[in-house]
Amino acid sequence: MLTNPAATTVLCFGDSNTHGAPDAPGNRLAADVRWTGQLQRILGERYYVIEEGLNGRTIDMDYPDRPGLNGRTYLTPCLLTHSPLDIIVLMLGTNDTKVQFGRSAEAIALSWHGFLDDLFAVAFRADGSRPDVVLVSPIHIDPTQPLADMETDSFDAASVAKAAQLSALYAAIAKERGLRFLDAAAVAAPGADSIHLTVASHAALAELIATEITSR
Numbered sequence: 001m002l003t004n005p006a007a008t009t010v011l012c013f014g015d016s017n018t019h020g021a022p023d024a025p026g027n028r029l030a031a032d033v034r035w036t037g038q039l040q041r042i043l044g045e046r047y048y049v050i051e052e053g054l055n056g057r058t059i060d061m062d063y064p065d066r067p068g069l070n071g072r073t074y075l076t077p078c079l080l081t082h083s084p085l086d087i088i089v090l091m092l093g094t095n096d097t098k099v100q101f102g103r104s105a106e107a108i109a110l111s112w113h114g115f116l117d118d119l120f121a122v123a124f125r126a127d128g129s130r131p132d133v134v135l136v137s138p139i140h141i142d143p144t145q146p147l148a149d150m151e152t153d154s155f156d157a158a159s160v161a162k163a164a165q166l167s168a169l170y171a172a173i174a175k176e177r178g179l180r181f182l183d184a185a186a187v188a189a190p191g192a193d194s195i196h197l198t199v200a201s202h203a204a205l206a207e208l209i210a211t212e213i214t215s216r
Contacts, residue, residue: 002045002048004045006046007045007047008046009082009087010043010048010050010085010087010089011050011079011082011085011089012036012049012050012052012089013052013053013071013078013090013091013092014052014053014054014089014090015054015056015057015071015092015094015095016053016055016056017053017091017094017138017196017197018035018036018051018052018054019034019054019055020033020034020053020202021055021196022196023193023198024147024192024193029199029202035197035201035202035205035206035209036049036053036206037051038206038207039206039209039210041206042206042210043213043214052078052082057069057070057074057095058092058096058101059072059093059096059112059115060072060073060111061095061096061103063100069095071092071115072114072118075115075118076121079122079123083122083124084125084126085131086125086131087131087132087133087134088119088131088134090115090134091137091184093137093163093166094139094141097141097159097163098154098155098159099152099159100154103162105161105163106169109169109172109173110173112135112173112177113177116133116177116179132216133177134179134180134182134212134213135173135174135180135182136170136181136183137166137181137182137183137184138163138184138185139163139185139188139190139197139201140160140185140189140190141159141160141163141194142160142194143157143194145190145193145194147192148193148194150194167185170183171183180212180216186208187201187204187205187208188202188204188208
């Protein structure tokens with residue numbers, strides 16, 4: 001835990017690619033390998049990076065057999081736990097492309113409106129003002145990777161297409177809601193399992209987000 005009371009707080013709220021799931025069977029990536037840990041190193045002690053990643057997390061969808069993974073449901077207690085907050089980085093959407101949810105890319109993007117309404121109802125800086133929000137569109141799904149399986153009940157060819165459409169749709173949502181926007185796929189890609197960041201991509205994503213945070 002960082003103990004600098006003057007540090008700018010940065011909450012990173014996402015799914016397995018924020019949690020640090022590896023791109024092949026194995027343990028969670030080490031804290032200094034995950035993009036959140038690297039972001040803390042780049043930003044230094046003037047910033048306090050809070051990692052809130054969870055495998056399988058959606059924007060606002062419930063799994064019938066996996067409780068606790070609805071991002072919108074968890075959002076309010078999460079924000080209240082860590083408040084006050086200066087910057088909130090949001091990177092979700094890959095899990096919303098899953099076959100079982102049957103959502104279009106447009107419906108996934110539009111689901112951010114309710115999520116953001118909840119966020120701005122409770123999130124605040126120490127001075128009471130609204131925190132900056134960075135909306136990050138997730139990396140693409142790569143069906144050509146050696147461990148990819150596009151014939152399961154999780155992801156299919158339609159999921160691949162939806163994930164590729166999210167960047168433009170998220171950019172439009174960010175413009176409409178007055179958010180900052182980044183496209184993770186511009187610098188990062190999945191590894192062997194087709195959905196989880198490579199180690200090199202964790203580093204590249206950390207650099208991208210650090211540049212955005214310190215540019216204003």
